[in-house]
Amino acid sequence: MSMEKTSAPAVEAQPVPKEEFVTAVGEDPEHKLDEEKLKNFFIGSxxxxxxxxxxxxxxxxxxxxxxHQIEFTQRHPESGWHEHDPMEIVDSVNQCIEQAALVFADRGYDVADIKAIGITNQRETAVVWDSETGEPLHNAIAWPDTRTKGLVRDLKEKPGADNLQNMCGLPLSTYPSSVKLVWLLQNVEAVKKAYDEGRLAFGTMDTWLLYNLNGREKNIHVTDVTNASRTMFMNLHTVKYDDTLLDFFNIDATKVKLPKIVPSSCPDSFGCLAEGTLAGIKIAGCLGDQSSALVGQQGFTPGSAKNTYGTGCFLLYNVGEKPVISTHGLLATIAYDFGRNSKPVYALEGSVAVAGSGVKFLMNNLGFITHSHKISDLAASVDNNGGCVFVTAFSGLFAPYWIDDAKGTIFGITQHTERGHIARATLEATCFQTKAILDAMELDSGHKLAELAVDGGMSNSNLCMQTQANVIGIPVDRPAMRETTALGAAIAAGFAVDIWKEFEELKEINQKGRMIFEPNITKEESEKMFNKWTRAVDMCRGWLDVGEVGHGDHWD
Structure with missing residues (x-):
């Protein structure tokens, strides 16, 4: 019996250079940057x-x-807990700056030509420290940490819980910084004591880094709007801390020092490096990582979107200067604020819990491959997924489903199933979830996306990106230079110090060498694939009893 063909053919995808694509559709490919001049200006990120x-x-x-890059320690003191040592992270930043500066000088450049530095960071990770000594009072609680699941259940029962998302754009979950701070106040005596005595300082990782990089004696205590929008303390409409939100979490703003909220691009708010080879260089940009990737992808026009395929997968959709509160399972957030009397720009966000981590699962847990980049070759060893659908719900499904009682489930296994079929189904799982998010975004915004910009590790796979284009039915746009998250922070900093003086110039950055993946299957074939995925999602529900949901689960 032949297996049902439910996936794109394994023919090597042949993306089209964007220059050819935009010419074909009538766009103007002319570049406006003075490249020779700009090659002599530098920005650190x-x-x-x-x-x-x-x-x-x-x-x-x-x-x-x-x-230069350094990996640091991931700490899991209990099941579902995920912590970082705040001082180890500061040290890693200082080491990376010094080592990259050495490489820069060795290549014949002058550090005096570095005009500014930007910062981009993991967003919801919470840090607390003593404002008098500057010393951390606990390890940072990282954004994937799920120790607050019981607290979140209790908070959902409080009066006013249903209105939180309308104010701050985020639903109650273990994700934002707010519940992490509440947990610390309830469970760590040193944090509670500092709070009671009015010397507790709180911030996300950007705030902690800025405080240390400037020298603690300067007491720089700021955050940008994109990071502030992930705390649940900031009103998305006023872009200020909101007493109603703080009161809901029983946070007294007179007892905890919250960072001042400033634009993402600013020549004065973030200070400068206090020590090291680059001492004195101004820090002029700051963006949460997913917002930074949108900026790095030049997602400046309402209706533009980017999808970052990292450990998880994060899709941001620019909705313009007014927030759109989702009614279809997405988050509302600030995309960026470039100051200069402009207004903040907002985005809808959808998050997929498992993307690259699904590939690592096949590599580390099942031994399918020896290196993650070989996943594409294994998936291409078969013509299709052989009828297999892999719902990668290792700890439930995130946006737009929010199914807590699901578990990772592979449907359609037969005696003919090979490793390649499961590898292909693993890549397809991220593509299907991305389509579900885009469908939700279309319902929330009233507009259909014309093109999806992509970056992150899994975007290196031509097969995966071709599958993505086939599943969503629109072109996928991949840059040649894929360090778009770091680039976004550099753009914010460079704009603040006039390396680029006009907003239109920013749209021309990192445009060379981009490739377009166009859909190469029919709409009917695409719908058939997605319908099978939707059936699989429905069938994976209910694997956990109510008392088991979230127990021992984490998706870091």
């Missing part, structure tokens, strides 16, 4: 992520010229 820290030095055309 601190990219402080969940598992590693990087410092990349870009030139004014958006190309990296030097970089």
């Amino acid at each position: 601190i990219d402080q992520g969940t598992t590693s820290t990087r410092f990349i030095i870009f030139n004014g055309t958006g190309q990296p010229v030097a970089q």
